[in-house]
Amino acid sequence: MGLIARHLEAAGISTLCMGSALDIIKAGNPPRAAFLDYPLGHTTGKPHQPELQREILVQALEGFSSMTVPGSVKMLPFRWSEEDEWKRTAMMTGDSRTPRNDTPQYQTDEDRRRAEENNPEACPVCEISA
């Protein structure tokens, strides 16, 4: 995502890159970053907690005006839980990386049926009309 942020920024679009993997954010070195110390898969909050999700995004977006040094990372003040047990697990396992297939991996069979009805070959970017 660092490469994309830098490309956008160079084209005149100000960017803010969120992230939950601090080492990966720093390697990508985007213009502005906001780090949320949550388990992977929760870059913008916890499920069904709209107030928390809003607060996280508001604090991250403040970076657009408050950050003045290219490449800085804003540390967001949220903790996943009192206990950091999830970190110990993540240290052991990293992520839940699975073998790679080159066929579409649908969430449901219904999704597959609908996509196939839409003739995907004619639709490289798959914009939906409905």
Next chain:
Amino acid sequence: MRPVEYMTRIRDNYAKLGYKPYQWVINDEPPPWQPLRKPLSECRLGLIASGGIYVTGQVAFHFKDDTSFRAIPTDVRTADLRTAHFAYDQTDARQDPNVVFPIDTLRRLVKEKVIGSLTAHAYTFMGGIYSSRRVREELAPQLTERLLAEKADVALLVPV
């Protein structure tokens, strides 16, 4: 407790699956810088997320160097959003896509006038792409072209 170091662990995971080592892009050069031209409350924001989000009816992502992207109308029904991703636990994202694709949150912030407006589409892809050249030469320019065409002033990037 300090943040988890993912790069080492993920390298190990690839090795266990028998893949060649994944090379993260390390950008040592200082990043470009475009200061905000006007207050955020007047800006049009484009969302780009790499959590493998698609809308039912679209082709899902596949798990082998998928550099394609999806255009998702920003007035999409949240219940129509799906995920297909090879590297993170999607349990929570499938219950509430806002944890990796904050569309309801952004729509709310537009209503509250924290953000001016959203571009017509958000853009999603899957990440974990082996070829940084393809990201640099294909994906990044294509997404930039889209956001410029939709007159984005700012972009919020949400990786997983």
